[in-house]
Amino acid sequence: MAGTMKLKLHVWRQKDGNSPGQMVTYDAHDVSPDMSFLEMLDVVNEGLIEKGEEPIAFDHDCREGICGMCSLVINGIPHGPERATTTCQLHMRNFKDGDEITIEPWRAKAFPVIKDLVTNRSAFDRIVAAGGFISVRTGGAPDGNTIPIPKEEADLAMDAAACIGCGACVAACPNASAMLFVGALISKFRHLPQGQAERDRRASAMIAQHDAEGFGNCRNVRECEAVCPKEISVRVIAETYRDYARAKLHGK
16 A cells, blocks of 8 residues: 555563463464554554454553553554654654564553553553642632732642643663652642642652552662653652652651
8 A cells, every 4th residue: 555654563561460471472463553552552462363363451431541541562662753743643654664663561560561552551540549639628720719829830830730640650760669650649749738738748659659659769860750651850859859758857
């Protein structure tokens, strides 16, 4: 078909979390440059189903770049080669006819493989439950909007709140640290008056849960910042460690 590509895919296949996995090679034919990466995988899976083979399991939901479910490591880069882009928004025009593409799941102790390219990221949910919330009375949305907040502080909070919790930061980090994720959660409350009442407890509890889940320590490699689809700055990590030190000084 004119204007289409033929690709060779090396895909991680793993029956379940207790079984060994391996890379399996597939040919992807008639790939349109206008397809998204997930649409390309859909076409490959249709071909596997027609042949009576097990389709490749991969995570997805909104396919609009806002939920973070499309967690794939593509040629060694979480979410692929396009900066500030989720896998579902990555288009095949970023590749060339005849390319070989390696596709793997997030690899981290705290993200165990469920099947093929799908991992269990419930560790993030437990970190949120440890302190990623405000429990004091803040009123409804109109009441909250009456609280004056300097624009600079509001902007910093909104920048951090852009995190979609995909886990690319963990997949890219040599230590499998989730501190960019934790930092974003802490920073978005740190810059708002509503978040001050629980500021110390929040930092202490969330970092403790982060460590308990088996994530590694941050070593300022900054790979997390480079692959984050929402371009969260490592500034949030520095802020988190300052809040953690403050919490310990206050005995929290």
